[in-house]
Amino acid sequence: MDGPTSIETVAGLYTRSLDVLASLRARGEAAVERRAPRLPITRAAELVGRTPAAIREAEKDGRLPTVERTTSGRRVGYSLAEVNQMRGVFGTRPWRGPQDPVSVIAVQNFKGGVGKSTVATHLAQYLAIRGYRVCLIDCDSQGSATTMFGYVPDLDIGEEDTLYPFIRNAEMRSLAYAVRETHWDGLYLVPANLKLYSAEYELAARIARAEPTLLNRLAEGIASIAEHFDVIILDPPPALGTISLSVMRAANALLVPVPPTVIDFTSTTSFLAMLYETMGALEERGLPIDLRWMRILATRADEQKSMQRELLGLMRTLFGELLLRTVLKDSAEIDNASARLMSVYELEQPVTSRETYQRCLTYLNGVNAEVETQIRLTWPSHAARLRAEGVL
Ligand SMILES: Nc1ncnc2c1ncn2[C@@H]1O[C@H](COP(=O)(O)OP(=O)(O)OP(=O)(O)O)[C@@H](O)[C@H]1O
Numbered sequence: 467m468d469g470p471t472s473i474e475t476v477a478g479l480y481t482r483s484l485d486v487l488a489s490l491r492a493r494g495e496a497a498v499e500r501r502a503p504r505l506p507i508t509r510a511a512e513l514v515g516r517t518p519a520a521i522r523e524a525e526k527d528g529r530l531p532t533v534e535r536t537t538s539g540r541r542v543g544y545s546l547a548e549v550n551q552m553r554g555v556f557g558t559r560p561w562r563g564p565q566d567p568v569s570v571i572a573v574q575n576f577k578g579g580v581g582k583s584t585v586a587t588h589l590a591q592y593l594a595i596r597g598y599r600v601c602l603i604d605c606d607s608q609g610s611a612t613t614m615f616g617y618v619p620d621l622d623i624g625e626e627d628t629l630y631p632f633i634r635n636a637e638m639r640s641l642a643y644a645v646r647e648t649h650w651d652g653l654y655l656v657p658a659n660l661k662l663y664s665a666e667y668e669l670a671a672r673i674a675r676a677e678p679t680l681l682n683r684l685a686e687g688i689a690s691i692a693e694h695f696d697v698i699i700l701d702p703p704p705a706l707g708t709i710s711l712s713v714m715r716a717a718n719a720l721l722v723p724v725p726p727t728v729i730d731f732t733s734t735t736s737f738l739a740m741l742y743e744t745m746g747a748l749e750e751r752g753l754p755i756d757l758r759w760m761r762i763l764a765t766r767a768d769e770q771k772s773m774q775r776e777l778l779g780l781m782r783t784l785f786g787e788l789l790l791r792t793v794l795k796d797s798a799e800i801d802n803a804s805a806r807l808m809s810v811y812e813l814e815q816p817v818t819s820r821e822t823y824q825r826c827l828t829y830l831n832g833v834n835a836e837v838e839t840q841i842r843l844t845w846p847s848h849a850a851r852l853r854a855e856g857v858l
């Protein structure tokens with residue numbers, strides 16, 4: 467009954483799939499209507515590094531604006547923008563100092579589906595909550611990170627909104643055109659859509675025609691916006707193509723998510739081999755990869771499975787300190803949040819149970835806090851404070 471699959475059939479499928487995505491987006495909240503979660507005064511105080519009493523005092527004496535209240539007189543909670551304003555007033559912003567290098571973190575593994583985009587998005591939002599100035603750059607034409615901010619890449623994002631123009635036009639000087647605000651104060655996004663796939667091929671062809679320095683374009687774009695940020699997070703595609711090479715070239719830190727399954731472990735071993743060869747090959751061309759730190763992160767782990775427990779143990783022995791202590795376990799909460807084109811950090815209430823949600827937040831915060839420490843260790847102005855905080 468089925469005839470040959472024609473181009474029209476595929477085109478029809480694509481159009482209908484876009485319709486499905488549009489209705490999914492409508493069920494969640496579109497990017498323009500989204501709000502980062504509001505925080506109660508105790509949480510706000512903890513994040514600002516002052517007591518609730520100090521916040522009330524500052525509101526009373528006019529250093530801080532009076533906060534909106536419900537009809538019963540309760541504070542409605544603070545937005546992240548208000549928390550950041552408090553940090554400004556109390557002098558507790560965690561920004562890097564003028565001599566501290568911007569952190570450019572690639573969340574990379576050439577294997578697909580290991581949790582790169584999930585890790586990159588949650589790390590970006592965690593750091594924004596902590597008060598850092600963050601830019602998340604979606605370098606993947608699949609646009610998963612872009613989707614988690616409420617956009618349907620092929621409907622909402624044009625090629626002119628992505629990295630694509632900057633990568634192909636050597637005369638462009640600044641990537642600022644592609645940096646957009648998000649509903650998280652202090653967190654900016656460079657979105658991606660399918661068009662970025664063309665960049666992959668165009669770059670490959672031009673590099674083969676003796677333009678190897680094109681691999682520096684992403685690094686140049688990042689340099690053009692770096693002064694505005696403390697941390698820039700790169701979410702690359704799952705392949706060793708020219709975009710991934712550009713990501714490696716631009717990054718100064720590497721976070722490698724690895725699920726503890728034999729297949730994923732095998733491909734991570736290949737990733738390390740490719741990384742090693744790539745670093746050597748680029749260095750020979752005068753384009754060295756310069757990493758200040760690298761960490762491996764066990765993701766999507768299911769400790770109910772004895773094989774996974776065993777592999778986790780092996781990874782711990784093998785990678786030692788390079789493996790983050792916290793494991794990002796497989797969680798229905800992450801799946802459910804991403805089905806709503808959201809992150810776990812912006813769910814106002816658990817989708818599953820309170821317990822599952824809290825457990826998931828504990829893993830996410832544990833992983834992200836370890837990464838935060840790595841970042842701060844690369845900032846001389848922070849290293850002494852880390853020692854004072856007893857982290858070192
Ligand atoms: N810890 C986790 N628990 C449950 N689901 C997860 C977890 N991490 C990732 N996922 C889910 O797995 C799927 C793949 O994750 P993600 O898109 O982050 O991987 P990726 O490595 O970026 O994939 P790609 O290689 O295609 O870019 C998503 O549906 C995501 O919601």
Ligand SMILES: [Mg+2]
Nearest residue numbers: 582583606610
């Ligand atoms: Mg991804």
